Amino acid sequence: MKSDSQKRGTYFIQTFGCQMNERDSETIAGMLERDGYERAEERDGSDVIVVNTCSVRENADNRFFGQLGVIKKIKEKNPSSIVAVCGCMMQQKRVTDIIKDKYSWVDIIFGTMNIDEFPALLRERRELGQHEYAVADSMEHITEGLPSKRKYKFKSFVNIMNGCNNFCTYCIVPYTRGREKSRPPETIVNEIKKLSMDGVKEVTLLGQNVNSYGKADGFGSDFADLLYRIEDIDGIERIRFMTSHPKDCSDDLIKAFGELPKLCPHIHLPVQSGSSRLLKKMNRKYTKEHYLDLLEKLRDVREDIAVTTDIIVGFPGETDDDFEETMDLVRKARFDSAFTFLYSKRDGTPAAGYENQIPDTIKHERFNRLVEELNEITAEKNAAYEGRVEKVLIEGPSARGGEGVCAGRTDTFKLVNFRCSESRAGELADVKITETGTFSLYGELI
Ligand code: 5AD
């Protein structure tokens, strides 16, 4: 292993997709830095280029191959640079076959369950000059102790489990991330203790379905238990988690929202559709009524809880009535915000073979109506913050606010912009909300 002083060159990682991928990229960066590579500001000219891919939607594939076209030109200018591609798309043989055939200049391909092998693959590529390929389709255990290069000093993602056992009929994730595997609670607690000693105040626990944490591994400790243990860690001031599945949102978890002061009052609870008929076809294992009941219970224990969601429009066979059920659910649920997706056919998933695929024009029409309704509700929800004083974790300069403006999040995950010195990043400060919009709030430090 090289020490930091023996610089190997620079690296650049481009990440697509969800927080799990972002977290994996932090591990990849951590391993590269441990081995003496330095982060480059730009992809152009860097010695190692990593593309961490997503395959949740079809346009992600198209974007990836588009990016490869651009990277080819970069590599032509700097032929000794090494290009590695990884992430969910690499778990699909169709994709790796295309890369090996049409993009044979790509040096390294590795899968979602081979991240720990990347340093060795890179070394072999450099020393032997051959192309490297490592894609496993299952994982015995989660490799512990890998380094990580965090983006922020004061907040951190913590992976608590990998994979998914749910097989929602539209979703490719169970095929690209394998079966559910949880990390032992002691390992997670110890990692968070270390993070806390390192100055981390906020942790976000990550998994495809954190609510089923530990179930497949028989730890005798479930997700709610884990939250109680993390609550007790000194120095941690905020606990968040994502993503939750409504079918596994237990009464104990709901109770935890009422009992744990550090647990932020925000839950991302993807509903996908308001039609119980379609939910069945999606294999979601809950109904519209069950979902609305959950929200009521959550709001009973924590009145101020913010609820965000994911919704898919145009799932095969979605009728006007099904869509109206979604509109009705949205009005009743009053989400704080929502990610909306046009259904996208994923090869190998059951829904890709369903009849009655919805024409694009209808999908777009429904999508636009839905987004309009959601935005109106989000704006109303945000407007209720005007005049309130909120605790905000200052993250640093605002991406859009201009000079001297910082951004941060309320405990309900609302983005707030306010005038503030960036040297205060990492502080939990009181901010008075003076103005609200659909996408963010504005305020003043008090
Ligand atoms: N088409 C459209 N959206 C999808 N999602 C997952 N698979 C698909 C698909 N095939 C959405 C779901 C999920 C989010 C991460 O991506 O809403 O919650």
Ligand code: SF4
């Ligand atoms: Fe995909 Fe469903 Fe698993 Fe979420 S719970 S990752 S939507 S299969």
